[in-house]
Amino acid sequence: MPRVRRQNLPPRLLEHLLDRIRSRNISADQLGLLAEWLDATPEVPAGRWFKRFPGMAVCGEGELIKTFLQPGQLADGEEI
Numbered sequence: 001m002p003r004v005r006r007q008n009l010p011p012r013l014l015e016h017l018l019d020r021i022r023s024r025n026i027s028a029d030q031l032g033l034l035a036e037w038l039d040a041t042p043e044v045p046a047g048r049w050f051k052r053f054p055g056m057a058v059c060g061e062g063e064l065i066k067t068f069l070q071p072g073q074l075a076d077g078e079e080i
């Protein structure tokens with residue numbers, strides 16, 4: 001199983017993620033929880049997946065985080 005990639009993200013993906021953080025008002029607290037989870041170098045499925053946090057959901061595919069959702073938005077893929 002792959003692990004979430006934290007470096008050398010495609011520039012357009014990084015721009016998209018930063019835009020989603022701003023437009024969906026993802027708080028610093030939620031980003032802190034994400035950072036703690038990433039520090040554990042979690043394994044993720046090769047296909048689509050998502051991880052719920054109290055104030056957001058992180059959606060990815062394989063080793064890449066693809067977007068951030070607000071509570072109530074529907075996530076697609078395997079919940080981890």
